[in-house]
Amino acid sequence: MKGRVLQLLWLLASLLLPPAALARDPIVVQSAFVNVRAGVFELNARTIFPLNEDVRAALTDGATISLELRATVEKKRRYWWDATLVDVTLQRELSWNGVSQRYILREPDRTEQQSFVALDQALSAAGQVEAWPVVVEPQLDPDATYAIRVRAGIRRGRLPGALRTLMFWSDDWNRSSDWYSWILPR
Amino acid sequence: MDIAPVKRWRGYGIIAIAAVLVFAVLLLLARSVESSAQYSKWQLLILGVNIAGVVVMAALLARKLRQLVRDYRLHVPGSRLTARTVAIFGALVVVPLLVIYLFSLEFLNRGIDSWFNVEIRQGLNDAVALSRSALDLRTREQGRRTEGLAAALSDRSSASLPALLDEERRASGARELIVFGSNGEVLAASIEAREALIDPQIPREVLMQVRSNRTYLSFEPLSNGGYLISTAAPIPDASADARRRFLVARHELPRELSELANAAQQAFNNYNNLAYARRPLKYQFRIALTLVLLLAMLSAVYLAIRSAQQLTQPVHDLILGTRAVGKGDFGTRLSLPSRDEMGFLVQSFNDMTKRLRRASEEANRGRQLIEHERERLAVILAGLSTGVLVVDTSLRLRIANDAADAILGLELGAMIGVELAQIAEAPPRFAEFASRLRARLQGPGSVREWQEEFELPPDRVLRVACAPLADAAGEAGYVVVFDDITSLLYAQRDAAWGEVARRLAHEIKNPLTPIQLAAERLRKRLAGKLPEEEADILDRATHTIVQQVESLKGMVNAFSEYARAPELKPSRVDLNELVAEVVELYRAQESSARLEVQIDSRLPALRADRGRLRQVLNNLIANGLEAVDGVADGHVMVATRFSSGPEGDSAVIMVTDNGHGFRQEMLARVFEPYVTSKPRGTGLGLAIVKKIAEEHGGSIEADNRPEGGAYVRVVLPLAAQEAQPSRGIA
Numbered sequence: 029m030k031g032r033v034l035q036l037l038w039l040l041a042s043l044l045l046p047p048a049a050l051a052r053d054p055i056v057v058q059s060a061f062v063n064v065r066a067g068v069f070e071l072n073a074r075t076i077f078p079l080n081e082d083v084r085a086a087l088t089d090g091a092t093i094s095l096e097l098r099a100t101v102e103k104k105r106r107y108w109w110d111a112t113l114v115d116v117t118l119q120r121e122l123s124w125n126g127v128s129q130r131y132i133l134r135e136p137d138r139t140e141q142q143s144f145v146a147l148d149q150a151l152s153a154a155g156q157v158e159a160w161p162v163v164v165e166p167q168l169d170p171d172a173t174y175a176i177r178v179r180a181g182i183r184r185g186r187l188p189g190a191l192r193t194l195m196f197w198s199d200d201w202n203r204s205s206d207w208y209s210w211i212l213p214r
Numbered sequence: 215m216d217i218a219p220v221k222r223w224r225g226y227g228i229i230a231i232a233a234v235l236v237f238a239v240l241l242l243l244a245r246s247v248e249s250s251a252q253y254s255k256w257q258l259l260i261l262g263v264n265i266a267g268v269v270v271m272a273a274l275l276a277r278k279l280r281q282l283v284r285d286y287r288l289h290v291p292g293s294r295l296t297a298r299t300v301a302i303f304g305a306l307v308v309v310p311l312l313v314i315y316l317f318s319l320e321f322l323n324r325g326i327d328s329w330f331n332v333e334i335r336q337g338l339n340d341a342v343a344l345s346r347s348a349l350d351l352r353t354r355e356q357g358r359r360t361e362g363l364a365a366a367l368s369d370r371s372s373a374s375l376p377a378l379l380d381e382e383r384r385a386s387g388a389r390e391l392i393v394f395g396s397n398g399e400v401l402a403a404s405i406e407a408r409e410a411l412i413d414p415q416i417p418r419e420v421l422m423q424v425r426s427n428r429t430y431l432s433f434e435p436l437s438n439g440g441y442l443i444s445t446a447a448p449i450p451d452a453s454a455d456a457r458r459r460f461l462v463a464r465h466e467l468p469r470e471l472s473e474l475a476n477a478a479q480q481a482f483n484n485y486n487n488l489a490y491a492r493r494p495l496k497y498q499f500r501i502a503l504t505l506v507l508l509l510a511m512l513s514a515v516y517l518a519i520r521s522a523q524q525l526t527q528p529v530h531d532l533i534l535g536t537r538a539v540g541k542g543d544f545g546t547r548l549s550l551p552s553r554d555e556m557g558f559l560v561q562s563f564n565d566m567t568k569r570l571r572r573a574s575e576e577a578n579r580g581r582q583l584i585e586h587e588r589e590r591l592a593v594i595l596a597g598l599s600t601g602v603l604v605v606d607t608s609l610r611l612r613i614a615n616d617a618a619d620a621i622l623g624l625e626l627g628a629m630i631g632v633e634l635a636q637i638a639e640a641p642p643r644f645a646e647f648a649s650r651l652r653a654r655l656q657g658p659g660s661v662r663e664w665q666e667e668f669e670l671p672p673d674r675v676l677r678v679a680c681a682p683l684a685d686a687a688g689e690a691g692y693v694v695v696f697d698d699i700t701s702l703l704y705a706q707r708d709a710a711w712g713e714v715a716r717r718l719a720h721e722i723k724n725p726l727t728p729i730q731l732a733a734e735r736l737r738k739r740l741a742g743k744l745p746e747e748e749a750d751i752l753d754r755a756t757h758t759i760v761q762q763v764e765s766l767k768g769m770v771n772a773f774s775e776y777a778r779a780p781e782l783k784p785s786r787v788d789l790n791e792l793v794a795e796v797v798e799l800y801r802a803q804e805s806s807a808r809l810e811v812q813i814d815s816r817l818p819a820l821r822a823d824r825g826r827l828r829q830v831l832n833n834l835i836a837n838g839l840e841a842v843d844g845v846a847d848g849h850v851m852v853a854t855r856f857s858s859g860p861e862g863d864s865a866v867i868m869v870t871d872n873g874h875g876f877r878q879e880m881l882a883r884v885f886e887p888y889v890t891s892k893p894r895g896t897g898l899g900l901a902i903v904k905k906i907a908e909e910h911g912g913s914i915e916a917d918n919r920p921e922g923g924a925y926v927r928v929v930l931p932l933a934a935q936e937a938q939p940s941r942g943i944a
Binding site: 089090091092123125126127128129130132134139140141143145184 | 342343345346349419433434435437441475476478479482483484485486487490
């Protein structure tokens with residue numbers, strides 16, 4: 029009975045207490061800019077993902093850590109909410125290969141992967157985005173103003189949506205950076 | 215068309231559809247929990263639908279419960295039974311469900327925890343470590359081979375290196391054998407396939423490692439799931455000033471080994487990922503289980519209420535039906551709920567109400583019949599000239615007809631329920647009647663049935679008959695039937711007197727004429743033969759004889775007149791004219807009395823025997839004048855009057871005088887023959903008048919006047935004479 033009460037209290041505490049270690053190291057979009065090349069707006073960004081023992085422990089426990097960079101392009105409107113023109117996410121997965129003792133960085137949509145001996149190298153590579161096409165010129169209204177916003181996020185594992193929803197209150201892995209936004213240069 | 219079964223089947227249909235939906239949603243929920251990845255997109259939707267189902271079910275249940283509570287508070291028939299049934303059903307359903315739920319939660323927690331025990335994790339970890347150790351061994355072995363090959367290349371010229379490398383690569387099964395210079399430039403290389411060249415550059419960490427004369431060993435995963443073993447070793451050189459060279463060898467791990475290693479790694483990762491998802495997994499199972507419980511419990515309680523209501527509906531109907539029957543509505547018919555015992559009960563109720571209705575209808579018919587008979591009896595009683603009283607054993611009046619009122623001179627209808635002796639302010643006639651009746655019914659020696667004549671003051675004679683009334687409980691009272699036979703007695707007396715008169719007239723009148731003739735002959739024969747004195751005596755004697763015979767003749771004629779058979783000669787008679795004519799005759803005679811006449815000009819001619827009416831007037835006027843004889847300022851008034859009343863129009867002859875009036879003791883018998891206060895009267899005058907009035911269908915009454923004197927009032931009906939002549943009128 030006592031054990032059950034304690035279990036219940038722990039459950040409540042886990043639901044109510046703020047996220048633990050990972051919250052100490054914020055995710056930061058350090059820099060982002062867009063290059064227009066042949067009518068394609070290519071995003072370049074550098075994100076600092078937290079590098080700490082939690083991440084390392086999770087990876088060595090076999091977890092796959094999703095590292096995301098979400099970009100939206102919104103058309104500015106004067107008397108109404110801005111219209112979202114583009115909402116794309118670049119997803120990368122970082123995992124630990126215990127057999128080779130290396131960190132594997134890959135994009136789910138691609139077959140290539142990179143391996144790193146050190147975690148900082150892997151995170152640095154994961155935070156580096158170069159020439160990511162987010163929007164093309166024909167999509168844009170020449171007279172309109174567009175804002176581009178970028179946000180990086182980190183999640184642990186490949187939990188199904190429902191489980192992620194259930195973990196919403198207690199999952200300190202499901203975190204994002206602040207929005208990094210600027211006006212899309214024309 | 216009875217809509218109740220339609221509604222019932224519609225309700226069943228809705229319940230069936232809802233049950234299928236609930237089952238489907240729960241099934242989806244279970245499947246989504248089992249295969250989270252497969253149902254990932256729909257999981258929240260399924261969860262939401264389940265929660266919505268719970269909310270809808272809770273709302274339906276709340277509605278049902280509110281209705282149940284309201285019915286219970288309002289004491290709606292059947293609500294308590296429904297509540298009790300629901301409580302029992304609910305307890306039977308909810309308690310096992312809760313027990314199952316709690317045990318399921320416990321099993322769930324223990325089950326999920328048991329999936330992730332330490333031994334499994336450690337085993338997987340060890341498998342990965344073992345794979346790594348095996349591959350490390352392989353890598354070191356490969357490193358030693360690379361060192362050996364590098365040593366073998368130490369005394370070879372750069373020109374001979376490619377051929378040697380090719381030979382060695384084929385022999386060792388390497389993908390690449392490359393000799394780099396001290397600055398990382400490629401001096402010679404043997405590559406399995408040029409397009410599969412992994413890296414033509416020597417990595418910096420390799421360079422750093424080999425520059426310090428150490429063998430470089432590396433093992434890294436490939437995108438295709440394989441592993442690449444990279445080894446590098448410095449090529450020893452005999453001359454000190456010779457340029458440093460390095461041999462880099464890259465081997466791909468055999469496929470079967472790579473797969474085994476990957477399998478171990480994958481199992482380890484999967485396990486840890488699942489372990490990480492343990493808590494949300496528990497949440498998910500708990501939520502799914504809770505939703506299943508809630509849906510099942512709410513549905514069960516809802517169905518319990520509904521079933522209880524359906525089960526108690528016949529009881530409710532029976533209660534309402536019983537109340538309706540209690541209020542006298544025997545037409546209540548209940549619809550048969552089913553063919554079970556409740557249906558049998560309802561059928562029995564319907565049969566009962568059917569029989570009750572028949573009985574009620576028969577009772578109503580009987581009551582109507584009784585009422586009808588009562589009305590008929592009342593009509594008969596009202597139409598009877600015979601008085602009828604019904605009294606109970608305490609002599610309380612129960613029934614009295616109109617004739618009884620008339621005979622006893624009292625409105626008895628208002629006295630129903632009153633004991634006869636308690637009826638106050640009763641006339642002497644009734645008081646005497648009640649006294650005699652009580653003495654007869656409650657006195658000593660009373661008999662059950664009897665007949666008797668009651669003489670009641672002042673002059674009534676009733677023939678009374680009594681019989682007991684009996685009901686199922688015994689004697690219930692008495693019925694007393696009585697007739698006023700006063701008139702009958704008078705008529706009998708009149709008839710007797712008529713017979714006497716007729717006999718007298720017959721027996722006396724016949725010898726009178728010979729007597730008178732004999733007396734006159736005696737006087738005639740002896741008048742001149744006897745001395746004067748004796749002749750005088752003879753003359754006086756014969757004169758007296760003749761006079762007395764005349765007197766006797768008059769008397770006999772009067773009797774004869776009284777006894778004469780009623781042979782009326784009706785004609786239209788103007789009564790006013792007749793009165794005037796008769797009065798005029800009397801006025802012509804010398805008399806000290808004043809004779810006055812009052813004529814009612816409205817009086818029409820009536821159909822009557824003129825001669826008899828004249829006799830009536832003669833007798834009445836003569837009596838009146840005799841009555842005022844010797845009275846100072848005596849006067850006699852003869853009046854006619856037209857009277858109109860409920861019994862029809864009538865002519866009234868009223869003769870009043872201011873004489874001495876009737877003696878009180880004679881008043882009751884004033885119309886009897888030979889009843890007279892006059893010394894020389896025959897006592898037949900008023901008797902004849904009465905007889906003539908009755909022959910004309912009329913009536914007569916006589917009484918003293920309060921101011922002195924007397925009056926005689928003769929009433930002759932007009933309409934009856936016109937339309938229906940009386941007995942004596944042909």
